[in-house]
Amino acid sequence: MNINENNNESAFETDLDKNQANYAALTPITFIQRAASVYPNRTATVHGDTRYSWSETYTRCKRLASALHEYGVKPGEAVSILAPNLPEHFEAHFGVPMCGAVLNSINIRLDAEAVAFILQHAESKVLITDKEFSDVVKVALTLVENKPLVIDIDDPYWQHGELIGDLTYEAFLQKGDEDFTPYSVKDEWNAITLNYTSGTTGDPKGVVYHHRGAYLNAISNAISWGMEQHPVYLWTLPMFHCNGWCFPWGIAAMAGVNVCLRHVRADHIFNLIKQEKVGYFCGAPIVLNMLNSADDDLKTGIEHQVNVMTAGAAPPASVISGMEALGFNVTHVYGLTETYGPSVICAWHDEWNDKPLDEKARLKSRQGVRAPMLDGLMVADPTTMEPVPQDGETMGEIFMRGNLVMKGYLKNPDTTHAAFEGGWFHSGDLAVWHPDGYVEIKDRSKDIIISGGENISSIEVEDVLYRHPMIQEAAVVAKSNEKWGETPCAFVALKDLDREVTAQEIIAFCREHMAHFKTPKDIIFGPLPKTSTGKIQKYLLRDRANYSDEQDS
Template sequence: MPTPSSPYSFGLEKNVANFAALSPLGFIERAASVFPDYPAVVHQQTRRSWSETYRRCRQLAGALHGRGIGKGDTVAVMAPNIPAMFEVHFGVPMAGAVLNALNIRLDAEALAFILQHAEAKVVIVDREFSGVIERALNMLEHRPLVIDIDDPYFEGGHLIGECDYEALLAEGSDGYVWQMPDDEWDAISLNYTSGTTGNPKGVVYHHRGAYLNAMSNIVSWNMGQHPVYLWTLPMFHCNGWCFPWSVAAAAGVNLCLRHVRDDAIYTAIREEKVSHFCGAPIVLNMLNNASAELKAGIDHAVNVMTAGAAPPAAVIQNMEAMGFTVTHVYGLTETYGPSVVCEWHDAWNDRGQDEIARLKARQGVRAPMLDGLMVANPDTLEPVPRDGQTMGEIFMRGNLVMKGYLKNPSTTEASFVGGWFHSGDLAVWHPDGYIEIKDRSKDIIISGGENISSIEVEDVLYRHPQVMEAAVVAKDDEKWGEVPCAFVTLKEAADISEADIIAFCRDNMAHFKVPKCVIFGSLPKTSTGKIQKFVLRERVSL
């Protein structure tokens, strides 16, 4: 910092000519100004340009303002990946309000808790989810303003609101003059964690972090100008990993997708020339196992970004065998989605396919806008050796870390002890600086005093040609304390036994890591495709 005697200390102050708060809201104004007629949103037969989309966002902001919604008010939205869901990412914060995109898989009780905790003043709901929202609203003391999204391409549900979304927009002027935030630290959105152990926590994002992660996405993925982005990733999940703002910054095309199905994805890729899409490993696995007929006719470059659960190397390898380029990222709700990326080095191109897949399955290094990343002892915060073997917890710091948990100061403080965000994920640090997750701290299996990574065992299971999905959890054992138990979903028409799976594992890993039991059937998942291991742990404890 300059000393008082420094010539740089005087007369060089911030003012409106040389400083502006960072906010992703400016991205859509630029896209509409520079590329007004370029396509912005595609939803079946509906196609809108960037100027049209920006006009609708201003109308939404103006309408909310006219309804008395302003700074610090929460606007909740329950909708799939349709145009309105994209528009609220701009229109709501343009009114100064905070966007709370609701998980469409939650039950009424969880939704009621969130709406009450967030003090939602408005709930915008697509008619597909009107039933569950109506039940949630009946549990509240005070009913917020309810607005229906009446999507003409969806049949079902019913209308429960005061008016529909289009009527609300008609209340607002397309000349509404919105203001950038005075302070980039202001909240822009609120996202709730899954709440698998107790009530979900409300994660607060600020404008600065949203801006920087949106740009970080573009840089780390080489998105360039005018990408054609397919919305397979839910926009309610970490605000779509900040990609609504990324696509606006790149003046790309938002291809909307109400339901994530293999036929719809392949049709969109083929017909709309999709250049980029994101998805959890479960989505990639679904695409890998689609029919050859669905996969046919794709002859252009397609970039895939995956995260959410540590993807087995076999899943990445199979996607790349189809000609897709996979980028593996890692992050949490608390870090705006992806904040770590497995950057690729050209020197690795001549490695064998198995080695390439293994390298790409690592979580990687800090993304361009993340300030700090380390693997360290969770008690002392001493970094672990970069030997690829010593396990520690992943810690992050910087602009891509949340403001904190809403109305939860003690948990916020605990998560930031030592000046780092504590992820709860266990990893090793490789000599080249890349981190590799081995497990959640609660998922590690301790058998006879030895740590067993459930992810490592799952990676072997996914290599079996008849295995569709796999998850491994600890099962109590009288002799060893804990042993691995595998839950496996087989591919259609597969014919294989528990003994066959165990024998395959024995041939491909240290014997003490081999599952001692195998249970066949479907796996419970969250709305973002993560396997719910806590449910599996409950099953083996019965």
């Protein structure tokens, strides 16, 4: 008999009910309350010469929550923010949900039309915006039917842009009560944030997070990364991206230091690592590649351990080995906006420590296993939902389930239902499952190249291209071919534009390192188009590859 079929309640379930003494809804708001109580004088945020303690930060968050409440923002309504990684952005991750509202952190690289769509779709009551983006916001507001209250962040370290709002952030805080009692979260399923996907194939989708998932992924990140108490964390990863992978809440849980960064530049990153003794930062592979390629004089003088968490497009092993050669310890994670950011981690094994650097980098380039707080992970046939063999060869789609999966898509029930069909979240990423249980992505379902009936992983080809000493960036897409159906077409950006490299040289290099049928038939040189989160826009490259083919014919 299935144990779940026994409906008789045991003595353990009789007259032992939830009450205030033994149960509280999980919410990351409690993290900042504890940090301010236990470590009131420890530094919470650093921005230039401005430093706020945990006690000061908590007070500012309470003032923000109080001011929003007094303005009339009700529980369940959206408050948007368009800002770099500043203290105000960090505070919004607590102050907004502390009044019961839902934080909508908007991608700072979007155009006015996209920003307007988000404000309209989210029905935002308030927009907190940094003056760097005043030109975009001014246009966006003309496209919104119900204009939100606009609050300006007037950063003293940024002199460009203009103030366009009803009042400044600091003036708004002064309207709030520092003794405000934060909203009591009764149901951890309540929404805490709203994040929009990049929308490369249409309008972006609004991904809704709940308090429970935010709490658990913040803890999951800290555990899986082995974060020490009071970590010094550099904000290279945008807070608008999956709420900074839940690290605003995670750093509060660890009572750490948030080192703010307006612009992601190699000199700023290396200088802050040395100046603030940064021990942790996150970034897409493109950021790691930028650091690898930085001038050698910037890299000197780092005498402490620096831990890097990377995700996004699968990082080539050469990028990881480059960072490790600098002495940085790289942890590779995987996730989507729909899974609160990282939900899969390439957990390290001690027996791998003695392997050669290239082999360690190859192991680390795999996506890995489920994170501590993810309930289920599998690679399965997308049609039958049957798990594929763990042979490292059979391709399937990655599926996840559990507390680290979104509530769903805002105002989009059909798409939500499709994403959860079969009781699992459908990632759309194609991968193999290795005998040790580790998942390795081979492609997005739409990016796989089918040539002469053979599947070619664009990621595998890109990994070979990145090994070429002259290639800075690479992306491979399918190009229509009358004989083979599709063939790989490579777009590459070179490290040194003054040194000539021919397409024939690159093709010959690839033929030396991989099966010939996988080798790109075409090489196109030039900068690669990227999304606002640094991902290469392959759909544009596919158009270019096939358009150039039409022009040539």
